[in-house]
Amino acid sequence: MKILVCIKQVPDMESRFKLNAAGTWYSDQDLAWRMNEYDEFAVEQAILLREKIGDAEVVILCVGPDRVKETMKKGLAMGADRGLHIQDEASYDKDPFQIASAIAAYASDQNFDLIFTGMQSQDRGSAQVGLLLAGILGIPAVSTIVGFDFDGKEVTVRRELEGGLKSVHKTVLPALFTCQLGLNTPRYPTLPNIMKAKKKELVSIPVGELLKVEALTATTLTRFPDRKGGGVILEGEISDLTAQLMSILKEKTAVLK
Amino acid sequence: MKTLLVAESRQNKLLSGSYETVAFARRMDAEAVMFLVGSESDLPKFDGRLYLVESSAAGEYNPEEHLRLLLEVVAKESPELIVFLHSSYGWDLAPRVALALQASQISEVIDCDGGEMVVPVCNAKLQRVVAARSAMTVVTLQTGAFSLEGVPSGSPTVEKLSGENDTKIRFIGYEEAEAGGVDLSKAGVIVSAGRGIGKPENLAMIEALAKALGGEYGASRPVVDSGWAEHSRQVGSTGQTVAPKLYLACGISGAIQHLTGMKKSEFIVAINTDRDAPIREVADVLVVADLKQFVPALTASLENR
Ligand SMILES: Cc1cc2nc3c(=O)[nH]c(=O)nc-3n(C[C@H](O)[C@H](O)[C@H](O)COP(=O)(O)OP(=O)(O)OC[C@H]3O[C@@H](n4cnc5c(N)ncnc54)[C@H](O)[C@@H]3O)c2cc1C
Ligand SMILES: Nc1ncnc2c1ncn2[C@@H]1O[C@H](COP(=O)(O)O)[C@@H](O)[C@H]1O
Numbered sequence: 001m002k003i004l005v006c007i008k009q010v011p012d013m014e015s016r017f018k019l020n021a022a023g024t025w026y027s028d029q030d031l032a033w034r035m036n037e038y039d040e041f042a043v044e045q046a047i048l049l050r051e052k053i054g055d056a057e058v059v060i061l062c063v064g065p066d067r068v069k070e071t072m073k074k075g076l077a078m079g080a081d082r083g084l085h086i087q088d089e090a091s092y093d094k095d096p097f098q099i100a101s102a103i104a105a106y107a108s109d110q111n112f113d114l115i116f117t118g119m120q121s122q123d124r125g126s127a128q129v130g131l132l133l134a135g136i137l138g139i140p141a142v143s144t145i146v147g148f149d150f151d152g153k154e155v156t157v158r159r160e161l162e163g164g165l166k167s168v169h170k171t172v173l174p175a176l177f178t179c180q181l182g183l184n185t186p187r188y189p190t191l192p193n194i195m196k197a198k199k200k201e202l203v204s205i206p207v208g209e210l211l212k213v214e215a216l217t218a219t220t221l222t223r224f225p226d227r228k229g230g231g232v233i234l235e236g237e238i239s240d241l242t243a244q245l246m247s248i249l250k251e252k253t254a255v256l257k
Numbered sequence: 258m259k260t261l262l263v264a265e266s267r268q269n270k271l272l273s274g275s276y277e278t279v280a281f282a283r284r285m286d287a288e289a290v291m292f293l294v295g296s297e298s299d300l301p302k303f304d305g306r307l308y309l310v311e312s313s314a315a316g317e318y319n320p321e322e323h324l325r326l327l328l329e330v331v332a333k334e335s336p337e338l339i340v341f342l343h344s345s346y347g348w349d350l351a352p353r354v355a356l357a358l359q360a361s362q363i364s365e366v367i368d369c370d371g372g373e374m375v376v377p378v379c380n381a382k383l384q385r386v387v388a389a390r391s392a393m394t395v396v397t398l399q400t401g402a403f404s405l406e407g408v409p410s411g412s413p414t415v416e417k418l419s420g421e422n423d424t425k426i427r428f429i430g431y432e433e434a435e436a437g438g439v440d441l442s443k444a445g446v447i448v449s450a451g452r453g454i455g456k457p458e459n460l461a462m463i464e465a466l467a468k469a470l471g472g473e474y475g476a477s478r479p480v481v482d483s484g485w486a487e488h489s490r491q492v493g494s495t496g497q498t499v500a501p502k503l504y505l506a507c508g509i510s511g512a513i514q515h516l517t518g519m520k521k522s523e524f525i526v527a528i529n530t531d532r533d534a535p536i537r538e539v540a541d542v543l544v545v546a547d548l549k550q551f552v553p554a555l556t557a558s559l560e561n562r
Contacts, residue, residue: 164434
């Protein structure tokens with residue numbers, strides 16, 4: 001069985017963001033980069049499946065500049081067999097349709113039985129790339145899965161709906177699934193596995209060899225939101241802060257009798 | 258401009274979020290027709306044409322068939338804009354529709370600026386203004402971003418379409434959330450723990466603060482997903498919706514799915530090391546501090562009162 005996992009490198013969301021010179025996206029300077037949280041569940045699910053069925057190869061794929069190779073190494077250290085890097089210095093400027101098209105151009109003749117993606121990326125958050133990829137490849141897709149089981153023939157997935165409700169579905173392979181938080185417990189790479197990952201294959205292909213379509217959307221600008229919330233901000237010594245909050249709670253709420 | 262609004266139904270009940278698409282069409286000052294896979298027994302209150310497919314025929318989650326039916330309606334109506342809710346139904350179906358029509362898709366729209374759409378990025382720390390480059394555009398609306406003024410009214414002109422429930426993705430059944438656990442909606446004070454607590458042992462200090470305030474403790478999703486707290490304590494779109502007199506969010510960034518569950522609280526205090534955390538948007542007070550120091554200190558002052 002051949003399994004593809006699409007991962008994206010994103011900045012830590014606790015970062016202080018600045019805008020790039022063109023004002024169209026965040027500046028990529030001075031940021032700590034990590035694997036998109038949703039994609040960690042996708043990598044883990046692929047590894048769990050390989051551990052269960054034995055005979056499987058897990059390929060991780062990422063579209064982005066050279067720095068994404070660091071994040072791909074984490075995927076390899078979690079247990080993926082090899083990496084395919086679609087090298088694109090300007091991936092931030094590509095829309096989901098272009099990202100999905102580039103991945104599809106690579107995947108179309110690779111006969112993957114299973115593809116996992118995250119349900120959304122933490123920075124762009126379009127929740128489109130996985131479903132578009134399945135659509136271009138012409139394979140069935142189920143989004144937002146929180147449960148996955150393969151019995152050797154069919155896949156059973158639990159799909160998360162609103163308010164705690166889930167639905168259960170079965171599908172044959174090949175198929176694509178987009179992974180939601182809580183699907184499993186992503187492992188931390190161990191030191192020996194981090195060492196082993198350094199020797200694993202990680203091939204780069206320039207995006208120009210794969211991407212042949214134009215963007216369907218364009219970012220006019222990126223900006224900081226207007227602050228609507230006129231809340232009070234308290235900063236300083238802990239003892240002062242508790243005293244200040246206590247008096248605010250006394251004045252503004254009925255909970256401190 | 259002509260819009261096609263995609264309403265939603267589950268187990269033959271119209272979902273109220275459907276009216277958010279109507280609010281959006283009004284905001285755009287656009288003509289609207291509606292599409293619903295649902296039931297004739299619960300029709301949207303909407304003045305206009307409604308293409309209705311019985312979900313008993315087409316299935317509630319049957320993306321291939323719903324796509325086929327939507328394309329049939331698009332061919333008849335030629336809308337410029339197709340509007341979904343950014344919900345488990347909408348974010349699943351929208352990209353399929355966009356791809357089939359070679360239309361652009363703009364996800365999780367919170368506002369519109371002329372013809373351009375505003376969407377949050379990076380956990381709402383930034384916003385993008387996005388323009389479509391295609392003739393037809395598909396949008397999904399962030400839930401709660403557009404709402405109707407007043408109660409919905411009207412009655413649609415129904416045009417029925419027939420559907421088939423044959424698909425590669427078979428629907429087996431629904432699973433309800435486990436019943437039982439705590440009913441947070443009854444608590445007057447809720448102190449919630451987020452990923453910022455760092456490790457499960459630190460949940461004890463959140464519990465102690467909740468106790469000192471005579472309330473319950475809640476949690477954000479990662480805390481529940483990690484098994485540190487039971488699911489009944491999860492606040493948010495896939496957990497409980499609460500509106501206590503006082504809500505304390507400890508180490509919670511304020512993702513929209515969490516805010517959906519607690520933003521109607523009467524008074525909100527956030528404790529966060531990140532001064533720019535998006536929880537700030539709904540907080541009456543943001544205490545910029547390490548919760549590991551602040552929370553025990555606050556508990557102590559409450560107990561020594
Ligand atoms: C379809 C869908 C449904 C979802 N449903 C829900 C839901 O029902 N409920 C829910 O909560 N989430 C839900 N989520 C997840 C949501 O998007 C966020 O991922 C989640 O709410 C983040 O939880 P958090 O704020 O605890 O963690 P993070 O976003 O990681 O934030 C941690 C915060 O803690 C702060 N911090 C770190 N250390 C400290 C410290 N020592 N002291 C003080 N502050 C500190 C950080 O600055 C940061 O702001 C859903 C997501 C999706 C896609
Ligand atoms: N640049 C990228 N490289 C590889 N996979 C990606 C990339 N962008 C998005 N994806 C995948 O698509 C999912 C959804 O992303 P998005 O549509 O941006 O919300 C992510 O969780 C990834 O699995």
